Amino acid sequence: MNKTDALIIGAGPTGLFTAHQLKLIGLDCEVVDNLDKIGGQCIELYPDKPIYDIPAVPECTGEELTNNLINQLKPFDIKFHLGERVEEVKKDKSNWLVKTSNGKSFLTPNVIIAGGVGSFEPRKFPPTECKKFENKSLFYSVKDKNIFKGKIVSIFGGGDSALDWAVELSKECKINLIHRRDEFRGAQATVDKMQELVKSGKINLFTKYQIANVHGDQRLESIDIKHENNEIKNLKSDYVLGFFGLIMQLGPIANWGLNLNKKTIEVDTEKFETNQKGIYAVGDICNYPGKLKLILSGFHEGALAARACFKLAKPNEKYRFEFTTTSSNLLKRLGKKE
Amino acid sequence: MEGAVQNDIPGIDADCGGGMACATCHVYVKEDWFNKLPKKEDGEDDMLDMAFEPKTNSRLSCQIIVSDEIDGLEVNIPSKQA
Structure with a gap:
């Protein structure tokens, strides 16, 4: 059982800065994320795309922003639990008991949901027959x-x-590569390499085709692919891999007794607290009148939620507002002063 | 897309808020209408790769700006997208 002052769900920019704010005001925190890396949508959806609306940062990519936020957390000791999804959040007297998909549990008075638009799940093949082979001969990673x-x-x-x-895989297997159009959005160097392998017969390329069906009894035997013009081809296959990116699912969050509005969580604008005391929502996943889905809004929301956590984490102490420029307390925590 | 979201049309979620950064507002546009729409910008097809069962007449509805020229436009969504 891990005990902490606050548990943050989501390691995107909002979750990271919220962790910074918690540590700065003297609270402990741990972070859980379903992805196997830190950065959330920034790292998963647009690592190379420039962002132009972070205050005082004229231009940076999703990856640079993530790295800068991680650097900003260097003075602090924060435990990250990656590749784990929070499955359950239950009341336990004055605390919340939180359980993850890997069987870890946390006891904390404060849960901050910085979950973006939920957790990332691989986008799956449409035919229902595919399910039968999933994780046996059909994979999404x-x-x-x-x-x-x-x-x-x-x-x-x-x-x-x-x-x-x-x-x-073309080094040791026979590869069929199937894509719905002629253009590839992958890096040009990789596209060139793939085209070379197609020429030398190492990869069979089928464009303007999509999956239509899968066949086999216990093991996968073959697949049907369908051309834009409806022509169907049958390909012998031992394994199928699908890489259609990730989609965001609200997932288990829907079962925690929170007031939801479509895929977002309703909060107040003082503490960014949900209808459950001690559960907050910040960043893209929260909703209130005037909400903007901007990274800068997430930073503001996280800073306020962190202050709200103080009261429940240290009920006998009073939170005092301080500036990093002048407070020796804060400078000590930042490692800038003995 | 805004019209669909404001009217709670199931299957058009627009998770990213209409920024061509996801594929949750994917629609099929009938052939004759498809050709009347302004062409796709760079990047829309990349996102459509991740849509549910994309076809040649697929578009992201966030990229279809409503105007008098397309008054009467009809779109469909894949039945399993809803």
């Missing part, structure tokens, strides 16, 4: 590439993941 050795692997998608794996 590669955990152990050795299982594909010498097999026929059909890869779907046009982005970097699909191309990288097509190139990599």
Whole structure:
């Protein structure tokens, strides 16, 4: 059981800055995120795209912003629990008992949901038959590439993941690469490499095709792919990989007794607290009159939610407002003063 | 897309708020209407790769700006997207 003053759900920019604010005012915190890396939407959806509306930062990419926020947390000791989804949040006297998909549990008076638009899940193949083979011969990510050795692997998608794996696996497998159009959005260098492998016969490329069906009894045997003009081709396949990016699902958050408005959580604008005492929501996932889905709004919301946490974490102490420029307390916490 | 969201049309979620940064406002536009719409900008097709069952007449509805020229426009969504 991990005990902490505040648990942050979501390691995107809002979650990271909220952690900074909590540590700065002297509270402990831990962070859980479903993705296997820090950065949230910034790192998953637009690591290379420039952002122009972070105050005092004229231009930075999603990745640079994430790295800067991580640097800003360097003075503090914060535990990150990545690749874990928070499944359950339950009242336990004056605390919340939080359980993750990996079986970790936390006891904390404060839960701050900085979950963006929920947790990222892989976008799946439409045909219902695909479900039967999921995690057996049909995957949405590669955990152990050795299982594909010498097999026929059909890869779907046009982005970097699909191309990288097509190139990599072509060394030891027979590859079918299937994409719904002629253009690929992956890095040009990888696209060129893939085209070379197509020329040398290492990769069979099918464009303007999408998956139509999968066949097999216990094991996958073949797949049907359908052209734009409705022509159907049957391809022998031992394995199928789908890389259609990630979609955001609200997931278990819907079951925690919070007031929801579509996929967002209603909060007040003083503490960014939900209808449950000690549960806050900040960043893209919160909703209040005038809400803007901007990173800068998330920073503001996190700063206020952090102050609200103080009262529940240290009921016998009084929170005093201080500036980092002048407070020796804050400078000590930042490691700038003995 | 704004019209759909304001009227709670299931299947058009527009998670990103209409910024061509997700594919949750994906629609099919009938052929004759499809050609009347302004062409796709760079990036829209990249997002459509991630839509549910994209077709040649797929668009992101956040990129369809309502105007008198397209008065009467009809769109469909994949049945499983809702």
